[in-house]
Amino acid sequence: MLAARWLIYLGGGVIALLYSYFSGGSVITTSIYRLLFVLVSTLAYLAYLSYFGHGRLPLPMRLGLIFCEVSLVSLVVALTGGLASPFVSMLWLLVILNSVDHGEQLGVAAALLGCLGLGAMARGMGAYSPSQLGGFWLGLVAMGALGFVLGGRQSSEVSYGGDAGREIDRAHRIARQQSRERKVREEQLYYERRRFEGLVEVANSLASLRSRDELLNQIVDRALEQMEVEAAAVMLLDEENNLMVSEARGVSIPTRQRLEGPVAECFLGRVLQTGDILTFDESQTHDVLHHYGELGAFSEVVRGSHQALNQGFTNRGETFRNFIVVPLFTSQDRFSFGLLFVANLRSRDCYSSNDVGYLRILATNAAIALRNLEAKARIEQTHFEMIQALAQAIEAKDLYTSNHVGRVRDL
Structure with missing residues (x-):
């Protein structure tokens, strides 16, 4: 018709x-x-x-x-x-x-x-x-x-049969609802596929960087972009076993100071000690602590400490509504040497299991890239020291050129 x-x-x-x-x-x-x-x-x-x-x-x-x-x-x-x-x-x-x-x-x-x-x-x-x-x-x-x-x-x-017309209308409504749900699922699958395809690009990008500062910037930028959050930070242990914010976006200086400190005393030190992922959602009645076991009482510490953190948060909403903390470590590490921290979803209310899985993979790639840079720096330092020792041994035979390499190094 x-x-x-x-x-x-x-x-x-x-x-x-x-x-x-x-x-x-x-x-x-x-x-x-x-x-x-x-x-x-x-x-x-x-x-x-x-x-x-x-x-x-x-x-x-x-x-x-x-x-x-x-x-x-x-x-x-x-x-x-x-x-x-x-x-x-x-x-x-x-x-x-x-x-x-x-x-x-x-x-x-x-x-x-x-x-x-x-x-x-x-x-x-x-x-x-x-x-x-x-x-x-x-x-x-x-x-x-x-x-x-x-x-x-x-x-x-x-209307033959009495209710046939209403059944047809009901079938149409069900079909439209199923069509909408299928479209949403397809969009979610497409989004997740694109997201995990991006992990390959991230891994290649992180592996190609030669500067520690560039690497930290790239990790934070990728976390902000892919997780769709307002704040992100990379925290690493220093030589004195203090947890320090090495790079951050959307986090004020007072908040950084509240996050930093000795592992035994700071808010997120327990995550380093256990090596488990911590997620927190203010809208939930309880905190989601993955595999904490006997440390389940730590949820009260999280609940009390995040209120203090919110006093220094400078982004939209002035609060940490939700966050995920993922430890940084490789298969060669006995303990975590840092944390990847993201907070405040922009367009959603809570994190999904896919979010946690993605951030875990991103943290693993980041940890490997950081360890590779450290190994490269150690190799270069060892190579330099070997050359310096060889040059000094050769110079020691001549009084005139003695300590020439040391003077050049100092200059």
């Missing part, structure tokens, strides 16, 4: 233009009205199909759509010659199509009301003579009667 309606619209537009040309009427005026009608109808149905698909509209919206559609056709008929307009046959067919397409007698009633209302308006505008208006309404009554018959027969067929 939709295809038949489109053919009527397009055919009616062509007929109207030809009629205007051969009848000697005002081609510009009549063409504008007809083209306007075709344009509005096209946009209305595109919106209908794109938003509702093959589902059925609620009854008030269906009746409103029918009323507007038939009103447009009636207005074009009134403005393009009344009963002499080529759109009269289009109007009759439209009334029948509405009854067959929607299968409801109420649809035909809405179409008739639209025609009658605009017919009266057209009479007031002088578009119809009394005789033309009588013929116009007589045709509407005849087509309306036919529409009621067709609509009633189709309605009885659709």
Whole structure:
């Protein structure tokens, strides 16, 4: 039925233009009205199909759509010659199509009301003579009667068995709901796939860096981007076994000072000691501590300490609403040597298991890259010391060049 309606619209537009040309009427005026009608109808149905698909509209919206559609056709008929307009046959067919397409007698009633209302308006505008208006309404009554018959027969067929119509509507709703859920799942899968594909790029990028500062900046930037958080930080142990913030974004200096300190005393030192992941969500009634066992009482420490941290947080919301802390270590390390910290999701309320898994992988890549840089620095230092020792041994044989390498090194 939709295809038949489109053919009527397009055919009616062509007929109207030809009629205007051969009848000697005002081609510009009549063409504008007809083209306007075709344009509005096209946009209305595109919106209908794109938003509702093959589902059925609620009854008030269906009746409103029918009323507007038939009103447009009636207005074009009134403005393009009344009963002499080529759109009269289009109007009759439209009334029948509405009854067959929607299968409801109420649809035909809405179409008739639209025609009658605009017919009266057209009479007031002088578009119809009394005789033309009588013929116009007589045709509407005849087509309306036919529409009621067709609509009633189709309605009885659709409602065969009593509740069949309601079951069809319910099936449509379920299908639309399943379609929306499938679309959401597909978007989530696409997002996760892109996210973990990015891990390969991150690993390659981190492995190619030769500067410790550049590496720390890259780790924090990747954590902010991929985790969609407001704050991120990398914390490393110094030579005196103090946990220090080496690089951070979105964290104020007072907050950094609260995060730092000796491992045995600072807020996050327990994560270093256990090597487990800590997640916290202020909206939850309890803290999610992974594999803490006998250290479950640490949740009270987290709850009390995060209030103090919030006093120094400078980003939007002025609070740590949620955070994840992941230890940094490699397979060669007996204990963690640092932490990767992210806080405050931008567009979601809580972290998912995929978030934790992703951050764990990112932390592992970061730990390996940091250890590789340290190993490279040690190798370079050893190589330099070997060359220096060899040069000094050679110089020791000559009093004139003695300690020349040391003086060059000092310069």
